[in-house]
Structures are given as C-alpha cells and as structure tokens.
Amino acid sequence: MSKLKYSYMEGGSARFVKVNHFDEWYDKDFTRDYYYLDHDKKYRYVAAAGFQGIELFWFDIPMIRNTFGSFENYTAFIQERGLEKVTGVFCINLGAADKRKHEDIYKSQQKVIDALAALGGNNLVIMPENQYYGTGPLDAEGLQNAAECMNEVGRRAADKGLDVSIHNEFWCAVNLYDHEKFIELTDPRYVKYCLDTAQLSIMGVDVVKFYDKWHERVKYFHLKDTNKMAAPDEERFGPGAEYDEHGKRWFFELGGGYVDFPSLFRLMKKHGHTGWVTVEADGTPDRLATMLLAKNYLDTVLEPIMNEE
Amino acid sequence: MKRSFCFDTVSGTGQKWFWDEVAEMTGACGYESVEIPFSAWTFNAGRSGAPLCAVAIRTKFGTVKKYEEFLESCKIVGGISSIYINADNVLSTMFEYNTEPQHIFEKLAELGRETVDVLAEAGGEAVIIDPSPKIATLRRVYGNMTEKERVDWYFEGAAKAVNEVADYAEGFGVKTFVRNCFFGYMRGNEIEKFMALVNDKVGFSPDLNQLYIAGCDAVELIEKYAGRVDFMKCNDSFYKDELHYYDSNTPEAPAEGDHQRVYCDLGNGDVDVPGAYRAFKKAGGNTLCLSSKASFNYVKAMIKMQVYANKYLDP
Numbered sequence: 244m245s246k247l248k249y250s251y252m253e254g255g256s257a258r259f260v261k262v263n264h265f266d267e268w269y270d271k272d273f274t275r276d277y278y279y280l281d282h283d284k285k286y287r288y289v290a291a292a293g294f295q296g297i298e299l300f301w302f303d304i305p306m307i308r309n310t311f312g313s314f315e316n317y318t319a320f321i322q323e324r325g326l327e328k329v330t331g332v333f334c335i336n337l338g339a340a341d342k343r344k345h346e347d348i349y350k351s352q353q354k355v356i357d358a359l360a361a362l363g364g365n366n367l368v369i370m371p372e373n374q375y376y377g378t379g380p381l382d383a384e385g386l387q388n389a390a391e392c393m394n395e396v397g398r399r400a401a402d403k404g405l406d407v408s409i410h411n412e413f414w415c416a417v418n419l420y421d422h423e424k425f426i427e428l429t430d431p432r433y434v435k436y437c438l439d440t441a442q443l444s445i446m447g448v449d450v451v452k453f454y455d456k457w458h459e460r461v462k463y464f465h466l467k468d469t470n471k472m473a474a475p476d477e478e479r480f481g482p483g484a485e486y487d488e489h490g491k492r493w494f495f496e497l498g499g500g501y502v503d504f505p506s507l508f509r510l511m512k513k514h515g516h517t518g519w520v521t522v523e524a525d526g527t528p529d530r531l532a533t534m535l536l537a538k539n540y541l542d543t544v545l546e547p548i549m550n551e552e
Numbered sequence: 553m554k555r556s557f558c559f560d561t562v563s564g565t566g567q568k569w570f571w572d573e574v575a576e577m578t579g580a581c582g583y584e585s586v587e588i589p590f591s592a593w594t595f596n597a598g599r600s601g602a603p604l605c606a607v608a609i610r611t612k613f614g615t616v617k618k619y620e621e622f623l624e625s626c627k628i629v630g631g632i633s634s635i636y637i638n639a640d641n642v643l644s645t646m647f648e649y650n651t652e653p654q655h656i657f658e659k660l661a662e663l664g665r666e667t668v669d670v671l672a673e674a675g676g677e678a679v680i681i682d683p684s685p686k687i688a689t690l691r692r693v694y695g696n697m698t699e700k701e702r703v704d705w706y707f708e709g710a711a712k713a714v715n716e717v718a719d720y721a722e723g724f725g726v727k728t729f730v731r732n733c734f735f736g737y738m739r740g741n742e743i744e745k746f747m748a749l750v751n752d753k754v755g756f757s758p759d760l761n762q763l764y765i766a767g768c769d770a771v772e773l774i775e776k777y778a779g780r781v782d783f784m785k786c787n788d789s790f791y792k793d794e795l796h797y798y799d800s801n802t803p804e805a806p807a808e809g810d811h812q813r814v815y816c817d818l819g820n821g822d823v824d825v826p827g828a829y830r831a832f833k834k835a836g837g838n839t840l841c842l843s844s845k846a847s848f849n850y851v852k853a854m855i856k857m858q859v860y861a862n863k864y865l866d867p
Binding site for chain 1: 563565566567568569570595596598599600601608611612644647648649650801802804805806807808809810811812813816817820848849
C-alpha cells in the first residue's frame, strides 16, 4: 500500500463544463480539439491515469465560481469523475518585499485561503515574490519583508487548518543566493516548504541534498523533471524567463530529464514522508502523453522504492 | 481595402518565438497589418512573450517601436493598425487584484489611455473598445440597483470613459471605435443607444459574428453609421443562442443544449460576410480585420481567411 497519494496539476484550456456533440466541433475542422475543450473530459483523463487529486492555480477560483456556481458543485463534479479532492492551490505573494503592499496581499490571499478551505484542500503553495527581472535581487530588508508576509499568510491559513508552503521558482526574485536564508527567516510553525524538483534543479540546487537538509520543513512536493540543470543566472534572471525567448522547454514529465528521483524517493522513505504529492505538466506540448508517462514512471520506478521492505 | 490579421485567431504558448513566428507567417500570408486583442496587465500576461499586453511588448522588445519595426521586417507593412480592449477583461482583472468594482470606468479609461500610448508609439490607427462586461457579471457585482438603474448607470459611465479615451487618442492622431459583444449591455442594436451617448470622435467597428449571434442586422447598422464605420471584424458563427445563454456567466461556453459552439473559422458559418462587406465598403470602411477566434488550426485559418477574402469579398 503506497504511503503517497498523487495529485495532478496543469493549466489546460477547458472552458466548457461538458461538450455534448462531437460533430459540432469536428466537421470542417478535422482536429482533435473536441477532446480538450471541457472539464468533464479533463478530469476523466486525470482520474483514468490513476491520480486521486488535483491542484489548482489562484486564477482557477473565479473560473470555478463562474462555471460551476459554487465550490460544492465543483467538488461534486470532480468526485463524480473519479477524483477524491482538490489538494491545494498555487499562488503568489506579489510585491511582498514592499511592506506597503502587505495589506493588499493579505486581502487577496485571504480569498484564496477561504476558497481552498471551502474546496476541502490542505496546501496553499506560494511563490514568495515576483519574477527576478525587475524585482531581484532583494536586499536584506526586502527579504525580511517577504518572509514576514509569508508568515502572516501562514498564520491566516493555519486559522483555517491549512498549510502554507514556500515554492521557489528558478526565475523568482528570491533565488539561488538567498532562498535558504528566506526559509530561515520564516516561522516553521506557519510556513512549510514545497520542494519543486525541476524549479530547484534549474536554479542549481541538488534537490536530494536540499531535501536531506530541510526535510523537516518540506511538507509537500511538486514533481516534474528537467534537462536544464543549473541554468546560468542570465537565463534565470531575464525578462519573463520561464517563457524562454527561443522556445526552450524547461520542464519534462518524470523520467524525461536528469532529476535523480530514485534517490529523492529513497530519502522520502527514510524521512517517513507520507501524504499528497503533486505531479506537474508545465509546458508540455502533449498533455495526455506527459500525464501518462509521469504516472507510469511513478508506478514502475518510484513507487517500488517507497514500497520496498 | 486593407486586410488586417487579428491575433485573437491564435491560441498557443506564451513564448516569444511562437509569436514571432506568427508575425512572420502573417506577413508571408499577405496581411497588411495586425489587430491585437489587448488585456490589462496581469502577472502572467506581463511576463509572457505573447504581445498581448503593453507590459509584455515593452518587456520582451524593449520598446513598442522595436516591436513595430519587427512587424515591418516581417513584411507586415502597416504594423499594428488597431488594438482591441474590452471591459470584461478589465473587470475580471480588477477581481484578480482586489480593485473595488466601483472603479470600473476609471480602469477602462486607464487601459484605453495605455493602449493609445502603445498605438502612438507604433504609429497605429485605432483603439477599439468593447465597453461592457458580461451582463451576468454586471448584475452580480452591481446588484444593489434595479436592472433599469444599472443599465442607465453603466451606459452613462462607460460612455464617459470612452469619450475620455477618444479625447486622449485624438491628441495622438489615433481614432476611437466601439464594438459590441453579444453578451454585454450594448449587444446587438443596443449599441445604438450607446452611440447616441458618445461624442462624434467615436466610430463604430462592426463585429460580424457578435452581431449575428445577437440577432442584429449588421448591414442596417453599418448603413446607419456610414462615415463612422471602420475596422470591420470579419468572422463567422453558426451558433443559435436558443437557450439564451447571452446573459449567463458563461455565454461563450454554454453548458447545455445541442448548440455549444459559439465561434468557428471564417467561411465555416452562416454569417453573411459578403453582404456586410458590400455595405461596409459603401459606408467608407477601409480596413477589414479578419478573424477566426481561437481557431483550432490558426495557420490554416490564417491562410484560409485570405482565400475567403480573395474568393468572396474582392474576387
């Protein structure tokens, strides 16, 4: 029996609740788009691949209200399609290095916290500041402010029984040279850590060593692969770095790059990590292929490690 | 008659190389200019390589002028001819960033001025404004009024905002037009009430599939505003809004019924585009904005729309 449960996260382009007639979308176009237009099929695919939960983005919240009418309707909808629950929401403390913006951030994040609680989720995963370009590097005061902001959002989330986790992008204003300092500045009672395997690898961090050092803070994982280990500063710090100028693909399905997932899973087993883990599909040109390959890699390579006697 | 390619035909990644290639193909297909559907700044739009908001263009190209030069190097001789903004995007962005909803008109005018600045730098011709968010959103957000009070208040405030933009635009030699979606307060012939509230500097930009879905006779409307019409959006639809989804939360993605597909590629629907084109020409229109909103195959659509225009509009 696995100690882990897998959630899936991808933006996708579903706009309809359920598309009813194939012909309306196929005749004269002759494309496969019918299969990717609605939430109905999107969640069926995720459940069919063997994932049990889904993680959302902050901008999904108004979409859910608009499209489904209520969080309860949405939860029932995904459960009818074989998923257990929404596990978390990803969001950003935009402008957190500037104390004057904190009240606005709290107001904004409170809405996300309330929505996540209503959805029955647990993990609020937060990017600590804006992109590096135009914002970084943060000075000591800015880093401290961003940490205080994260602590306060963490306190507010804890009031609703939710965990807040730091999520460190390779293109974030908090970056290779201060990301561990940032963890130290946050309050472990309220702020955990979500280890994103590809983002940290691209930043130039050995994720296995990092996890060994910080495992007591690491409450959550975003699993994805990359073949761009330790990208140079100029690539990470450029404008809109995650949208690469030349179309470079940063992220791959598990097993598609160089992240040492087997060693990471051995450590997760050693440190007794249990619970939800999110698998991501950022930037894939083929959503279904990436989702299925990732799940197969979990089933055939990583789960056996977790289940070794 | 000039032909402009509307970037709302394209859905793809936010990577600059993708959009650069779109521009190169647009030029190769013989379009003389582009229309860009702009959005207000958001975190994701601003850092993206898609040239769909002012910050993104300036971030990725340095200046708007450099982007314009890039378009011209792609043989798009007129570069950016028009930029389209809409109040629905303004209001949803306000929700995302916790701006109080009473600031809707200020924010619409603000995005309008920001867009005019981009056009001025690019040497573009027109800012096109769809002044109404979704009817359902307006009813929900501004629920403390009767429907009549809300409509009157909204028409008046939006007209003031559009007039402000038009005054500002005039100073840069940029023209201002309004367009009306089928799911806003100015849908179909309701636009006539709005046109009566805006000043003479504001023209009308017919959006053919939106008028068709709203059950409005586009030819009549074009004739009515002869001398004030330009930048006609040529697009298509075979959608019948039989369940009256126009005032629902999801007018463009109806949840029920046999008819859910609201937009289709130009030439695949039932809109009388040639009829509207004849009226548009007669009314003094100069630029056609060819569009197949969110096409499943934007490269094919880009070519096919030129084929359509060659066969049925200017044979």
